[in-house]
Amino acid sequence: MISAGLNAAGIRADELRERSILAGLTSPSFVILGLLLFIPVGWLFWLSFIEQDVFTLENYARMVTEPAYRSIFMTTFQLSVLVTVLSVLLGYPVAYMIAMLPPRAASICLTLVLIPFWTALLVRTYAWLVLLQRRGVVNTLLMDWGIIEEPLQLVHNFTGTVIGMLHIMIPFLVLPLYANMRAIDRDYTRAAASLGASPPTAFWKVYLPLSIPGLAAGTVMVFIICLGFYITPQFLGGGRVTTLSMKIQQNVATYFNWGAASSLGVVLFVVTILIFWGFSRLFPLRRLTEVGGS
Amino acid sequence: MTTAGALPITVRGLERRYGRVAALDGVDLDVAQGEFLTLLGPSGSGKTTLLMIMAGFTRPDAGSVKFGGVEMVRTPPHKRNLGVVFQSYALFPHMDVAANVAFPLTLRGVSGAERERRVKTALDLVQLGDLGARRVDQLSGGQRQRVALARAIVFEPGILLMDEPLSALDKKLREQMQIELRHLHQRLGTTIIYVTHDQREALTMSDRIAVIDKGRIQQIDTPRVLYEAPNSHFVADFIGDSAFIPVTVSGGVARWRNEVLRLPRPSADGAYLLVLRPEKLLLGGGTDLNGIDAEVAEIVYQGDSVRIDVRLEGGDLVTLRELARAGRIAALPAEGSRIRLGLDPADTILVPAP
Numbered sequence: 001m002i003s004a005g006l007n008a009a010g011i012r013a014d015e016l017r018e019r020s021i022l023a024g025l026t027s028p029s030f031v032i033l034g035l036l037l038f039i040p041v042g043w044l045f046w047l048s049f050i051e052q053d054v055f056t057l058e059n060y061a062r063m064v065t066e067p068a069y070r071s072i073f074m075t076t077f078q079l080s081v082l083v084t085v086l087s088v089l090l091g092y093p094v095a096y097m098i099a100m101l102p103p104r105a106a107s108i109c110l111t112l113v114l115i116p117f118w119t120a121l122l123v124r125t126y127a128w129l130v131l132l133q134r135r136g137v138v139n140t141l142l143m144d145w146g147i148i149e150e151p152l153q154l155v156h157n158f159t160g161t162v163i164g165m166l167h168i169m170i171p172f173l174v175l176p177l178y179a180n181m182r183a184i185d186r187d188y189t190r191a192a193a194s195l196g197a198s199p200p201t202a203f204w205k206v207y208l209p210l211s212i213p214g215l216a217a218g219t220v221m222v223f224i225i226c227l228g229f230y231i232t233p234q235f236l237g238g239g240r241v242t243t244l245s246m247k248i249q250q251n252v253a254t255y256f257n258w259g260a261a262s263s264l265g266v267v268l269f270v271v272t273i274l275i276f277w278g279f280s281r282l283f284p285l286r287r288l289t290e291v292g293g294s
Numbered sequence: 295m296t297t298a299g300a301l302p303i304t305v306r307g308l309e310r311r312y313g314r315v316a317a318l319d320g321v322d323l324d325v326a327q328g329e330f331l332t333l334l335g336p337s338g339s340g341k342t343t344l345l346m347i348m349a350g351f352t353r354p355d356a357g358s359v360k361f362g363g364v365e366m367v368r369t370p371p372h373k374r375n376l377g378v379v380f381q382s383y384a385l386f387p388h389m390d391v392a393a394n395v396a397f398p399l400t401l402r403g404v405s406g407a408e409r410e411r412r413v414k415t416a417l418d419l420v421q422l423g424d425l426g427a428r429r430v431d432q433l434s435g436g437q438r439q440r441v442a443l444a445r446a447i448v449f450e451p452g453i454l455l456m457d458e459p460l461s462a463l464d465k466k467l468r469e470q471m472q473i474e475l476r477h478l479h480q481r482l483g484t485t486i487i488y489v490t491h492d493q494r495e496a497l498t499m500s501d502r503i504a505v506i507d508k509g510r511i512q513q514i515d516t517p518r519v520l521y522e523a524p525n526s527h528f529v530a531d532f533i534g535d536s537a538f539i540p541v542t543v544s545g546g547v548a549r550w551r552n553e554v555l556r557l558p559r560p561s562a563d564g565a566y567l568l569v570l571r572p573e574k575l576l577l578g579g580g581t582d583l584n585g586i587d588a589e590v591a592e593i594v595y596q597g598d599s600v601r602i603d604v605r606l607e608g609g610d611l612v613t614l615r616e617l618a619r620a621g622r623i624a625a626l627p628a629e630g631s632r633i634r635l636g637l638d639p640a641d642t643i644l645v646p647a648p
Contacts, residue, residue: 190351191384193371194455195398195445202372205397209388 041269048262059263069247076244079158079233080226083165087222090166091173092215098174099181110178117171125235128164129155132236156238164236165229172225173218180214213283220279224272244268300328300485301362301452303348308357310343310509317343318354319509325487327362330479332488332496335506336532342457344506345489349455350374361453377446377454377484381461383438385430391417391441392426398449416448417441419478436467443475447482456488460495472498493533497521505529522641527648530569537612538567541644548644551607555584556639565647572601575614576636577627583636588612590627600626604635 002008048059063069098109116124131137132154139151154160188210192202230245237243244264251261305323309316317340325331333341346352348359350371359367366374385394395413399405404412417423420440425433433441439459446454460468460475476499479486490496496503497517504514505528513520513529524530527538541550544563548555555568579585588604591611600616600623614635616622627633 185382185384187380187382187384188386190349190371191378191380191386192397193351194349194374194376194378196372196375196401196449197397198372199370201401206386210386 044258044262044265047258048266051259059259060267062260063263063267072242072244072247075242076227079161079165079241079243080223080229083162083169083226084219084223086162086166087169087173088215088219091170091177091218094170095174095177095181095214098178099184113171113174116167121168121231122235124168125164125232128160128167128232128236132160132163155236157240158237160236160238161233161241164232165226168232169222169226172221176217176221177211177214180217181211184210216279216283220275224275227272228268299450299452300483302327302329303453303485303487304358304360304363305344305348306358306360308344308347308359309355310340310347310352311355316340316509318347318357321357321509321511323504323511323514325485328483328485330476330486330488330499330501332490332500332503333506334490334493334496334503334532336491339506340509341489341491341506343509345455345457345487348453348487349376349378375449375451375453377449377451379439379442379446379454379456379459381458383442383459383462385438385441385445387430389430390426391422391428391430391433394430394441395426395445395448397445402449412448416444419447419481420444435463436471439463439471443478447478447484452485454484454486456486458490459488461490461492468495469498475499497533505532507532523643524569524645527567527645530567530643530645534569534571535613537570537610538645539570539606539610539612540647541566541568543644548642550586553584553586555637555642557642557644558640561644566644567647569643569645570612570637571641572613572615574637574641575612576638577602577614577616577625577633579634579636583638584642586635586637587632588635589632590629593626593629595623602626604633 002012049055049057051058063073094113098106098113101109133139134151134153136154138154139148142148143151154163184207188206189202192206193199197205228245229243230249233241233243234246234249237246245268248261248264251257251264303323303325305321308318308321308323310318319340321340321344323344333344335341343352347354347357347367350366350369354367357367358365361374361376386397389397392413395416396409399409399412413426414423417426420443422437422440422444425437425441430438430441439462442459460471463471472495479499488496488499497520500517502514502516503520505512505520507528513525515523520529521533524533530536530538539550541548541555542565543549543561546560546563548557548561548566550568576583586606588606590602591605592603594601594603595618597618599618602614602616604612604614606612612635616626
């Protein structure tokens with residue numbers, strides 16, 4: 001009900017003005033998003049169903065019938081799962097350590113995690129190429145120390161792809177996890193200890209459950225970025241690893257088949273949305289913001 | 295539910311430095327079995343450090359902490375068998391109320407009906423018997439406080455440590471919980487170490503209070519002795535709302551300016567401060583009272599009482615308090631009038647001048 005009381009009209013006008021300022025400030029980004037994201041994506045979506053002005057499901061049928069496509073889906077999925085699992089195993093202790101450090105040391109360590117994050121993707125990928133090649137630093141060291149006789153095949157294959165991607169993904173896991181862990185009050189583990197929990201028990205029963213929202217956020221982020229990853233598998237896979245994104249690139253650049261490329265893009269997009277949806281069902285945002293708060 | 299195994303605590307030579315600052319500077323402390331001892335001090339005094347060392351969360355640089363004669367200073371916290379109630383409550387948000395309270399029992403291998411029974415008993419004791427299935431975030435501050443307490447006593451520890459457990463509650467609830475904690479202590483008989491910076495809370499609940507400042511215990515005694523016979527300017531100033539005026543004792547006679555003051559017991563010659571508390575000062579003199587001349591500076595009505603600020607000869611401002619009864623209010627002197635203040639010799643407290 002609109003009030004007709006003292007100054008009511010003026011107060012309403014003030015509120016409206018504040019809202020329109022906010023809308024004015026956000027409108028440029030909405031326009032850019034609309035022009036540069038939604039329109040092209042919509043256009044690609046359209047392309048994936050239309051072949052020479054006729055509606056067709058051929059692009060989607062091909063994904064099911066052709067074994068090559070199935071193998072690409074499998075490779076992409078396996079790679080993403082493996083890199084995600086390894087990121088968790090390597091990243092969790094890092095985030096935990098940084099969260100336990102006093103603030104100054106923590107910010108130094110966090111910067112160390114972030115430096116590679118700020119370095120260009122292509123530079124890092126080439127760096128791994130140099131490190132991991134047959135006569136590269138890693139193989140030379142391992143042979144000098146007498147750990148191996150022959151150089152290992154560390155690059156131009158699945159292994160190289162995993163190593164390179166892992167390096168790029170770990171910050172994506174560490175950052176949300178660290179933010180979550182920082183918010184976990186130290187009193188929780190202290191309380192667990194005072195109630196009789198040994199340090200491992202306190203970790204498994206109290207600390208880990210409280211860090212799950214951050215862990216889940218990091219895991220989903222890493223997995224989704226992995227699904228669409230292009231540069232690193234392309235350069236470190238040496239043609240032996242074909243991921244979904246590489247197939248899309250191939251369809252466009254080599255075969256000029258925009259329909260096939262678009263349909264793969266659509267599938268990737270739908271899978272990503274589904275993962276996000278499932279994630280938000282399992283871990284409502286409310287809980288993410290609440291953890292550790294009192 | 296009672297704790298048969300309440301334990302005495304012995305602390306000797308406890309030291310802890312943070313950089314150049316001594317948080318604890320050689321603390322000795324004896325707490326009797328079943329005693330309610332409060333560590334009272336301003337922030338940064340070392341009281342929380344002392345509690346954290348007893349709990350095992352902080353390592354001292356040196357010293358001994360014994361529970362029931364057993365050295366604990368190098369024992370990890372989970373093997374000390376202590377109940378700890380935290381200022382933040384630290385209730386596990388991923389467990390419901392009953393699971394929180396059952397946590398220490400599960401760790402001790404108590405399960406099934408026995409565990410359920412003990413959880414119920416503990417929750418009943420804090421008057422939350424029917425809230426076992428609630429999530430922690432559905433509880434009010436006072437309820438969380440009670441759950442934290444139930445969780446800390448459900449495994450019947452011999453010692454209960456409490457770190458400002460009531461400071462997050464509003465005044466009314468805090469005062470109610472103080473009385474409840476007192477009763478709970480009487481029922482359980484557990485040895486309790488309670489940290490607070492709230493002097494009234496300390497006076498209300500404790501068997502004894504240790505006043506801590508600069509990493510040392512300044513005075514340790516019953517609430518009444520601490521209040522009525524403080525041993526230093528710091529203790530007299532920290533407990534109670536006191537004003538101080540300089541007094542000299544020479545030849546066994548205490549004097550403020552030209553006024554001779556009778557004392558409850560003889561003091562050695564020297565410089566002292568007279569502790570003037572608002573409720574001890576009386577409007578108007580008397581033959582059996584010490585008397586001081588003053589001028590009424592300001593009168594403030596505060597509901598339950600009236601605050602009267604008076605200026606002494608020499609300019610010192612002193613506060614006294616009259617209960618707000620109709621007869622007394624009617625008889626109040628006017629602002630600016632000259633009056634004589636009375637002070638019972640038994641309430642004439644001297645502390646050494648710092």
